[in-house]
Amino acid sequence: MAAHPAQDGPPPPDSGPPPSPASSSPTSSTVTxxxxxxxxxxxxxxxxxxxxxxxxxxxxxxxxxxxxxxxxGACTVLADGRRVNSCLxxxxxxxxxxxxxxxxxxxxxxxxxxxxxxxxxxxLQCGYCTPGQLCSAVGAIAEAAEGHPSHVTPLSAxxxxxxxxxxxxxxxxxxxxxxxxxxxxNIVAAIEDVTR
Amino acid sequence: xxxxxxxRPADVDAAIAALSGRPDGAFLGGGTNxxxxxxxxxxxxxxxxxxxxxxxxxxxxxxxxxLTIGANVRNSDLAAHPAVRTRYPALSQAVLAGASGQIRNAxxxxxxxxxxxxxxxxxxxGKPCNKRLPGSGCPARDGVHRDLAVLGHSPHCVATxxxxxxxxxxxxxxxxxLRGPDGGRTVPLxxxxxxxxxEPHRDTVIGPAELVTAxxxxxxxxxxxxxxxxxxxxxxxxxxxxxxxxxxxxxGVVREARLAFGGLAHKPWRARVAxxxxxxxxxxxxxxxxxxxxxxxAAEPLRDNAFKVPLAHALAVRxxxxxxxxxxxxxxxxxxx
Numbered sequence: 001m002a003a004h005p006a007q008d009g010p011p012p013p014d015s016g017p018p019p020s021p022a023s024s025s026p027t028s029s030t031v032t033x034x035x036x037x038x039x040x041x042x043x044x045x046x047x048x049x050x051x052x053x054x055x056x057x058x059x060x061x062x063x064x065x066x067x068x069x070x071x072x073g074a075c076t077v078l079a080d081g082r083r084v085n086s087c088l089x090x091x092x093x094x095x096x097x098x099x100x101x102x103x104x105x106x107x108x109x110x111x112x113x114x115x116x117x118x119x120x121x122x123x124l125q126c127g128y129c130t131p132g133q134l135c136s137a138v139g140a141i142a143e144a145a146e147g148h149p150s151h152v153t154p155l156s157a158x159x160x161x162x163x164x165x166x167x168x169x170x171x172x173x174x175x176x177x178x179x180x181x182x183x184x185x186n187i188v189a190a191i192e193d194v195t196r
Numbered sequence: 197x198x199x200x201x202x203x204r205p206a207d208v209d210a211a212i213a214a215l216s217g218r219p220d221g222a223f224l225g226g227g228t229n230x231x232x233x234x235x236x237x238x239x240x241x242x243x244x245x246x247x248x249x250x251x252x253x254x255x256x257x258x259x260x261x262x263l264t265i266g267a268n269v270r271n272s273d274l275a276a277h278p279a280v281r282t283r284y285p286a287l288s289q290a291v292l293a294g295a296s297g298q299i300r301n302a303x304x305x306x307x308x309x310x311x312x313x314x315x316x317x318x319x320x321x322g323k324p325c326n327k328r329l330p331g332s333g334c335p336a337r338d339g340v341h342r343d344l345a346v347l348g349h350s351p352h353c354v355a356t357x358x359x360x361x362x363x364x365x366x367x368x369x370x371x372x373x374l375r376g377p378d379g380g381r382t383v384p385l386x387x388x389x390x391x392x393x394x395e396p397h398r399d400t401v402i403g404p405a406e407l408v409t410a411x412x413x414x415x416x417x418x419x420x421x422x423x424x425x426x427x428x429x430x431x432x433x434x435x436x437x438x439x440x441x442x443x444x445x446x447x448g449v450v451r452e453a454r455l456a457f458g459g460l461a462h463k464p465w466r467a468r469v470a471x472x473x474x475x476x477x478x479x480x481x482x483x484x485x486x487x488x489x490x491x492x493x494a495a496e497p498l499r500d501n502a503f504k505v506p507l508a509h510a511l512a513v514r515x516x517x518x519x520x521x522x523x524x525x526x527x528x529x530x531x532x533x
Contacts, residue, residue: 021202021204026201027199027200027201029202045199046199046200046201046202046244047197047199047200049231068235069232069235070228070232070296070298070299073296073298076298082272082301083297083298083301084298084301084302085228085298085299085302088227088228088231088232088302089227089231089302090202090224090227090231090244092202092246093202093204093224093227093246093248136297136298139297139298139301140297143272143297146276147276148272148275148276149275149276149281149288149292150292150297151289151292151293151431153292155285155289159276159277159278159281159282160278171431172430172431173297174297175296175297175430175431175432176295176296176297176298176299176432177296
C-alpha cells in the first residue's frame with residue numbers, strides 16, 4: 001500500500017510546542033504523519049493538506065475530497081481522537097499528530113460496529129460521503145460521552161455528564177456531513193443503533 | 197494557492213518576532229477560515245507563523261470572579277466548559293450555534309474573532325471588493341446582499357461579521373488581550389471590530405504582528421443570559437440575525453440589560469440605545485418591543501435585506517421576554533428554540 005516506507009517509533013515525547021519541522025526548502029518541510037498507528041516520514045510542499053497527503057502521498061483514498069472547503073464533511077478524519085475536516089488542515093501543522101482515517105476504524109478483521117450498523121441500516125447509496133459520515137459519527141459519539149453539549153442539548157443538562165443521543169441530537173451533531181443521496185434517515189438510525 | 201514558508205515558534209514572543217516586519221505573513225491558528233481563503237485566492241501569505249500549538253489553551257478563573265480564555269481554546273472546548281455553561285450560557289449557546297462539530301474542534305477563540313466576512317463578493321476574486329482590494333468598488337451594495345448589513349455600513353462596504361461567538365462576547369463586556377512588538381494591550385470586544393467606513397479592508401483594530409493571546413470575561417451579569425440565532429436552515433448556517441442578551445429584573449422592573457446583535461453589521465452590534473431604554477422600564481413585552489425598536493430605528497436596509505430588521509426585532513423581544521420569565525410564545529406556537 002504505502003509508496004513511502006513507514007518508519008519505526010513515534011516522535012519524542014511532547015514537552016511543550018515542538019520545534020518547527022525540518023525545512024528542506026523555504027516552501028516545503030519534512031514531517032512525520034502518524035496515520036492509523038503507522039508513522040510516515042514525508043517531505044511535503046506546505047500547501048499540502050492532510051487530505052491530500054493521505055490520498056496522494058499515502059494512497060489512503062478512503063478519505064474523500066468533496067467540496068474541499070469544509071462545507072460537506074466528506075474529508076472528516078480524527079486528529080488526536082477529535083473529528084476535523086482534513087481538507088483545511090495544512091499537513092505541516094499536523095506533524096506528529098495521531099490521525100485516524102476510515103481505514104483505521106476497523107480492527108481485528110471485523111468492521112467497526114458503526115460500519116456494521118451502516119450496512120445493516122442501508123445508511124448510504126453512492127457511498128461517497130460514507131467515510132466522512134463514519135469518522136464524524138465516531139467523533140460525535142465520543143463528544144457526547146465526554147459531556148460536550150450541542151445546540152439542541154437542553155439547558156438543564158448537567159455540565160460534564162454524558163449527553164444521550166436522541167435523533168435530534170444526532171441530526172444536529174452530524175450537520176457538518178452532507179449526503180447528496182439523502183440517506184440521512186438511515187444514517188441517523190445506524191448511529192442510534194450503536195449508541196443504544 | 198501561492199507557495200509559502202512555514203514556521204512554528206515555541207513561544208509567544210518568538211511568534212511575534214517571526215511575523216514582525218513581515219506584512220506578507222500571517223499567523224495560523226486552527227486554519228478553518230485562513231486556509232479556505234488561501235484556497236480561494238482571497239489571501240496569499242508568503243509566510244505562515246503557526247501559533248496553534250502555543251500553550252494558550254487554558255480557561256482560568258480570575259480574581260475578580262471572571263474568566264480568562266486562552267486564545268487557543270478550541271470552540272468546542274469553550275462551549276463545553278462547565279464554568280462557561282453555568283455562568284455564561286449565552287456564550288456557550290452562541291458557540292454551539294456556529295459552524296459544525298468538525299470546525300468547532302479545530303477553530304480557536306482568537307481565530308473565531310479574526311474570521312473574515314462571508315460576503316460572496318469578498319470571496320470571489322473575479323469580482324471587485326473594497327475589503328479585498330481597496331478602491332475596486334462594492335458590487336454588493338446593488339447586487340446580492342440579502343445576507344449583508346443593515347446597520348453601520350458605508351458606501352464602501354456592506355459586509356457583516358460572521359461570528360456568533362463574538363456577539364455573545366460583546367454582550368458580556370469581554371476584553372481582548374493582545375501582544376505585539378511593542379508589548380501588550382487590552383481592547384474591549386466592542387471596540388475590537390470596526391465599522392467599515394472608508395477602510396473596509398481593516399476588520400479590526402489589530403496591528404502588524406499583533407497576536408490575540410486571550411479573551412477576558414468580567415464576572416457574569418447578575419441576571420440570566422441567552423443567545424438566539426435565525427438562519428436559513430436549522431443547523432450549520434451563518435446568521436441572518438442573532439441576539440445575545442442578559443437581563444436582570446427585580447419587582448417587575450428591568451435593573452440591568454445587555455443586548456447585542458449579530459448578522460446585522462460589520463461588527464457585533466452592541467445595542468446601547470435599547471439598553472438605556474430598558475433600564476428602569478417595566479419588564480413587559482411592549483416595553484421590550486419599544487426599546488429594541490429604538491435601536492433598530494438606525495437601520496438602513498438595502499434593497500433585498502429589509503426583512504432583517506423585523507426579524508432581529510422579533511428575535512430580541514423573544515429573547516428578552518424569555519429571560520424575564522414572560523409567557524413563552526414559542527411553546528404555544530411550536531416555533532424553534
